[in-house]
Amino acid sequence: MQEQNSEMSKATLNRLPSYLRYLYQLDKKNVPTVSSTTIANGLGLNPVQVRKDIALVASVAGKPKTGYATKDLIADLEGYLGYNNTRDAVLVGAGGLGRAILGYDGFRNYGLNIVAAFDVNEDAIGKEVNGKPVYHLDNLDSVVNRFKIQLGIICVPSVAAQSVADKMVKAGIRAIWCFAPVHLSLPPDIAVKGEDLAASLALLSMQLKTSSLSE
Amino acid sequence: MQEQNSEMSKATLNRLPSYLRYLYQLDKKNVPTVSSTTIANGLGLNPVQVRKDIALVASVAGKPKTGYATKDLIADLEGYLGYNNTRDAVLVGAGGLGRAILGYDGFRNYGLNIVAAFDVNEDAIGKEVNGKPVYHLDNLDSVVNRFKIQLGIICVPSVAAQSVADKMVKAGIRAIWCFAPVHLSLPPDIAVKGEDLAASLALLSMQLKTSSLSE
DNA sequence: TAGATTGTTAATCGATTAACAATC
């Protein structure tokens, strides 16, 4: 469907979801069109940057004097970000955070579907969380293979994360989202996104000390 | 304690926690010294970049031929990132994700302490989660004031997020960590970090399609 | 000593912003 052409930088890609969030709010208020300046002001960005980013994903050009059609822009962003076609994922670690993620139904809006969870804790195995079955970790390989799943989510304690990641890769997982605050050593062709929530909060907390920071 | 001088870019700041995670693992294996090349290879970065980043936070220079003392570097990074002095926070929204965050004891290692949670659901109010009390949202102002809390965490549904953020700001909160996937409109002097987990996963998922992406 | 590694200056690269013609 959408193409990631050479013009799409990681910086731009990271801004696209924020545009979408902003546009959803405008659309809810039935604002039919929006200018790059409005978006830029709302998000604290430069209007030219917003226009350039939009130009990379919009299927229809903006109109001088009026701007962009809100709904069109939403549709283009959703399409580009892949929110329209579903991708399956598995989750390992049905503890507090794992269960919270399993319980969040909003992933569906982003084209994401967690089909099953895995754990080694007998208390969790065999039960369901939000309608999703929890299997023993030993079954990871067969489920991933059967459903050709490429996306894995790691919510296990830090000590177990590398071992779970290795199992995922061996099973055929190609991209890993890891909430354990550890560095994973994996083959270079596996995409890894570490989500060190505590470290993120600590960085935010640092901003309290010295309020301005060179972007 | 540590200073954020003008040389510290946001890009560098975001890399520091990953250095620390990597160093923890070396230290656990009792590796006494580490070179910038080793770190760079481990994390997929450029060695010069690592050296420059380290130069901004290290209190002691690296030694040619041997590199940096692992423990010294860990101490400097922890100090710079503020992991040594505790900062209090409050959390609003004791649902699935909120409870998971309340239940995570690792925040302590990052100098973060969630002192209380707030909700409007009578079933949650008056109980404790991981030893932390859950109060009615109406008490937010008094608790934040009494303990001079500057850091707030939002784990409520999207529709309630803006209203909770406004309440936080009115109470005196200066930095907000928001897990609801919405754009918050707040005064410019309030630091806001949105954590749109589903969007993050969707971005990772996109990488499955076209494996290489200009960094 | 020789060689690995640091710290730093200079060069490159990429992303952001400014300037401006086109146009609705």
Next chain:
DNA sequence: TAGATTGTTAATCGATTAACAATC
């Protein structure tokens, strides 16, 4: 029409990488 806004080229800015002398 006049003016707001787009899309794009050129300029600026900042971050990354290369080059290299210093040194343990």
